[in-house]
Amino acid sequence: MESELSQRCPGAVWPDYAGGSLVNLMASLGAALGAGPSPYAPLKGTGLPVGLGQRRSVALIVIDGLGEAPLGHLGPDSALAAAQRDRLTSVFPSTTAAAVTTLMTGAAPGQHALTGWYVRLEDSDEIVAPLPLYVRHPAGSPSSRSALAGRLFGQPAFAARINRPTVVLQPSYIADSEYSRAHAGPATRLGYDTPEDAFLRLESLLQEEGPARFIYAYLPQLDSLMHDHGVRGEPVADLFHVIDRAFARLARVAAQQDAVLLVTADHGFIDAPEARQIDLEQYPDLAACLALPLSGERRVAFCHVRPEALDTFDHLAENELGHAAWCLEPGWLLEAGVFGPPPWHPALPARLGDRVLLMKDNYTLRDTLAHEKPLYLPAVHAGVSAEEMWVPLIVAGCVD
Numbered sequence: 001m002e003s004e005l006s007q008r009c010p011g012a013v014w015p016d017y018a019g020g021s022l023v024n025l026m027a028s029l030g031a032a033l034g035a036g037p038s039p040y041a042p043l044k045g046t047g048l049p050v051g052l053g054q055r056r057s058v059a060l061i062v063i064d065g066l067g068e069a070p071l072g073h074l075g076p077d078s079a080l081a082a083a084q085r086d087r088l089t090s091v092f093p094s095t096t097a098a099a100v101t102t103l104m105t106g107a108a109p110g111q112h113a114l115t116g117w118y119v120r121l122e123d124s125d126e127i128v129a130p131l132p133l134y135v136r137h138p139a140g141s142p143s144s145r146s147a148l149a150g151r152l153f154g155q156p157a158f159a160a161r162i163n164r165p166t167v168v169l170q171p172s173y174i175a176d177s178e179y180s181r182a183h184a185g186p187a188t189r190l191g192y193d194t195p196e197d198a199f200l201r202l203e204s205l206l207q208e209e210g211p212a213r214f215i216y217a218y219l220p221q222l223d224s225l226m227h228d229h230g231v232r233g234e235p236v237a238d239l240f241h242v243i244d245r246a247f248a249r250l251a252r253v254a255a256q257q258d259a260v261l262l263v264t265a266d267h268g269f270i271d272a273p274e275a276r277q278i279d280l281e282q283y284p285d286l287a288a289c290l291a292l293p294l295s296g297e298r299r300v301a302f303c304h305v306r307p308e309a310l311d312t313f314d315h316l317a318e319n320e321l322g323h324a325a326w327c328l329e330p331g332w333l334l335e336a337g338v339f340g341p342p343p344w345h346p347a348l349p350a351r352l353g354d355r356v357l358l359m360k361d362n363y364t365l366r367d368t369l370a371h372e373k374p375l376y377l378p379a380v381h382a383g384v385s386a387e388e389m390w391v392p393l394i395v396a397g398c399v400d
Contacts, residue, residue, distance in 0.1 A: 005336055009326050009358065012384035013089065014338055017108065019044030021089045022099060023340060025264065025393065026106035026158060033058065033214055034163030038106065039341070047086035049260060049399040057206050057259035058164075059215040059397075062103055063243065064096060065223035065381070067268020068390040070231055074240040079248035079396075080263065086393040090267045092338040093300040094389050095382035096223070097131055099266035104168075104183040104216070105155040108340025112155040113348045115339075116296035116382065120304060121151055122350035127295050128152065133178055137293045139371050149178035157185025162214060169201060169217040187216070195221055195239065199246035206250075206257045219243065223269075230378040231269045247396070254397025263394035267381045270388055272298075272364050274376055276324070280367040283320055287367070289313040295353065298364040299383035302330070302353040313355060324363035328356045359383055 005014055015021045019041045028043040032053035052058060066080075068087050075081050091099050091109050093116055098109045105112055113119075118127050118136055127137040130152050135141035159166035168175075168184040172191030180189060192198040198219060205215055222243065225236045247263070254261050280287050280294065289309035296302040305313045317327035330352035334344065357365060362385075368374050381388045 005338075008328070009384065012358075013386045013389040014384060015089045015092050015340075015389070017041070017337065017340055022091055022102050022264065022266070022391070023106070023108045025088060025262075026103060029058070029060065029262070030106055030158065030162060035106070035158075035161040040106075040108070043088075045086055047088075047393045047395065048262075049395055052260055055258055055260045055398055056212050057215060057254075057257065059202060059206070059217060059254070059259065059261050060103070061202075061217045061247075061261060061263045062100065062219065063222055063263060063265050064100075064218070064220040065226050065267065065269050066240075066265040066392070067387060068392045069268050069387040070226070071392050073232065074237055075244055078240075078244040079251065080244050080392075080394055083251065083263070083394045083396045084392045085395045087390050088264065088393050089389050090265075090391055091340070092384070093297055093382040094267040094384070095297050095300075096220075096266050100218070101155070101183065103264075103266065104158055106158045106161065107155050110334070110340035110342070110344040110348060113345035113351055114152065115302070115348075115351055116300065118295040118297075119152065120292065120295045120302065120351050120353065121148075122347045123151070125292055127293050131179055137369065139369070145178055149182060153179065153182035155183075157183050157187070159187040159214070159216075160185040165211060165213040167205060167213060167215045169198060169205075169215065171218075171220065184216075195219055195243055196246060199243075199250050202250055203253050206253055206259045226269050226379045227377050230271050232271075233378075251396035257398070259397050260399060261394075261396045263392070263396070265391040268388045268390060269379045269381050270362050270383070270385055272362055272377060272380045274378075276361070276363045277376060278321065278324060278363060278365045279374075280365065283316070286313065286316045286320060289316070293369060294365070294367045295351070296356075297382035298366050298377070298380050299359045299388070301357040301359075301365050302351065303355040303357060305354040310354060317355070317357065321357065321365075324361070325357040325359050325365065328358055330354070330356050361385075
C-alpha cells in the first residue's frame with residue numbers, strides 16, 4: 001500500500017505509524033511513565049533518553065506549528081535546534097485538532113476521529129469546529145457546547161493512563177475549555193498569559209518538591225503568527241527567539257532538577273500564496289455536487305457528495321481541479337493506514353465523507369458560507385508536504 005500511496009500522490013510524506021510518528025512518541029512515553037500496553041509500536045531509534053521513567057519530572061512541550069522546516073530557517077543556531085535528537089512525522093491530517101488530540105490521548109486520528117478544524121457530526125449532518133466548539137453549519141444550530149463535546153470527545157486522556165500525577169499547562173483562554181477538560185482528564189489544569197509566563201511556570205513546576213510527575217505544556221502562539229504573517233514573517237522570528245531563550249534557561253533548570261524536557265510540534269507549515277487559493281464558489285458545478293459544506297481543512301477537504309452526483313464530482317474534480325488536488329476515496333485512505341491502524345472509530349468513515357480533495361504543492365481550497373467572511377491565510381498546514389509533516393524531537397535537561 002505504501003507504493004500505491006507514492007504512485008497516486010507522488011512526493012507526499014505520510015505518517016510513519018510503524019515507529020516514527022507522534023503516535024509512537026506517545027506510546028514510548030506512556031511505557032516509560034507506567035501506562036498499560038499500547039496498540040502502537042514504540043518509537044524507533046534513540047530519540048528518547050535512557051531511564052526516562054526514572055526522572056523526577058518529565059515535561060512534554062508542544063510548540064504549535066514549529067515543524068522541522070520552520071525550525072531550520074527560524075533558528076539554525078538556536079538552543080532548540082541544537083537539542084534536536086530526531087525528527088518525527090505528524091499524523092494525518094497534519095493539523096492541530098488531529099495532532100494535539102493524539103498528543104493528549106496517545107491515540108491516532110483513526111481512533112479519536114477528530115480529523116480537522118471542521119468535523120461532520122454523522123448523526124446530525126452538523127459541521128462543527130471541535131476545538132472552539134461552534135457549529136459552522138447549519139447556521140443557528142441549537143446544539144450546546146456541552147452537547148457537542150459529549151458527541152465529539154470520547155477518547156481517554158493520556159493522563160488517565162499513566163501512574164504519575166499530571167499537570168496540563170495551557171493559555172488561560174483555553175485551559176478550562178470543554179476540549180481541555182475532556183483531554184486533560186484527571187490532570188491539574190493551569191493557565192498562563194504569555195509564552196514567557198509559560199516558561200516561568202514550567203521552571204516553578206520543575207523546582208517544586210513532591211512526587212514524580214508529568215507535565216504537558218502547549219504553546220499555540222507561533223502557529224497563530226504564522227497563519228497571519230507567513231512562515232518567515234518578522235513577528236514570527238521575534239517570538240521564536242523569545243521562546244528559544246526561555247527554553248535554554250528552562251533546560252538549565254531541568255538539568256539541576258532531575259527533569260527531562262521533550263519538545264515537539266503538532267505539525268509544520270507552508271506559505272500559501274493568495275494566487276493559489278481556490279474558492280469553491282468559482283466552480284459552481286462542482287459545488288452543486290455537495291450535500292454539505294466542506295469539512296476538514298484548506299489543505300485536506302472532506303467532501304460530502306450527493307449520491308447521484310459522485311460520477312459528476314469525480315469528473316469535475318479531475319478536469320477542473322486536477323492541477324491542484326488529488327481526488328481520493330476515503331475508504332482507500334483508511335485501508336492505506338494514513339489515519340492509523342484499525343480498529344477505527346465507528347464514526348470515522350462518515351466524517352471523512354465521500355471524496356477527499358488533498359491539495360498538491362502549495363494550493364489551498366476553501367468554501368465560504370453566507371454568514372462567513374472570506375479569509376485568506378498566508379501560511380497553512382494539514383497537507384502531506386515534507387514541510388507540513390516533519391516535526392522535530394528535541395530533548396534537553398537531565399539526559400545522557
